[in-house]
Amino acid sequence: MPTLSEVVKRDHARITDAYHVLVETKPEERNADEFVWALARYLIVENLALIPALEYHISGGSERQRRLSDDYNSINAKLRHMAKYDPSEESFESALKAIWVDLEPHIREETDGDLDELERKMEPEDSRKLGQKYETLRDMLQRPYGAFGVPNAEIMDDVLGTTKEQLMERMGNGI
Template sequence: MPRLSEAVKRDHARITDAYHGLIETKPEDRNGDDFVWALARYLIVENLALIPALEYYINNGRQRQRRLSDDYDSINAKLRHMSKYNPSEESFNSSLKAIWLDLEPHIREETDEDLDELERLMGPEGSEALGRKYEKLKEMLQKPYGKGGVPDADTMGDVLDTTRQQLMERMGIAGVSSSP
């Protein structure tokens, strides 16, 4: 199993590739489903696995947790907004770029600061255990939805509109705790 940082960085790369693929594709040929689903799934798993660990292990974890939660809320709202538009519309493109304005620094800060510090504090065994949890949560969200494993618009909308607590209940995860 991968360490936590490897799993998160792999998701960062997938999301970044999907974003650049959308930007580089002609608007009339775009399909934003892969980007939307990769990002939505990442945000959910991050919220359920990574954020509680940051809060628990890192000295300024509570402050970082609040910033990540704000990022989550902002990006999720922009993602819901973007999903209302056809990928060929300019509003889709504007929404996509607005998401990236929040997402790029979020990814950079997590990659350059949070993950290294968290792994140092958790140690290799803790990182691998949290990496397993991260991957398991991702797997639980990856049902055989359809083309490329991406859910239909209604299912994706439901996922984007579900609160953290509701997701935890639906996935059979025990209540929120302060430890990872």
């Protein structure tokens, strides 16, 4: 069973790869679904699994939790904004790069600091349990979506607009 850090780093890699594919693809051939959905799932699951662990296990964790919450709000708003544009539009590319301005340092800070510190403070078994929780939550967000497994705009807006408390209620606090 992977640790929490391992599953979060896998998501970081998945999102980074999807971003670079999107940037490197000709505008008229772009399909943003993989990037948008991977990032949306990550934001939600991070908010439910990683942020509480950081707050609980790391001194100064509540300050880091506040900064991560600010990151979440900014990236989420930019993602919702970008989703309004067709990938072939110039505005789409500007919105995509605006997301990366926030997302890249967020990923770097977690990967190079938060996750290592968290692993040092946690028991390995606790980290594996949280890694399982993270994967379970992420998997729950992969299933019930539109044609060809791609969420439509209404579903995406609903998911991105759902508060942490609403998600925890829908998914059950015991996961």
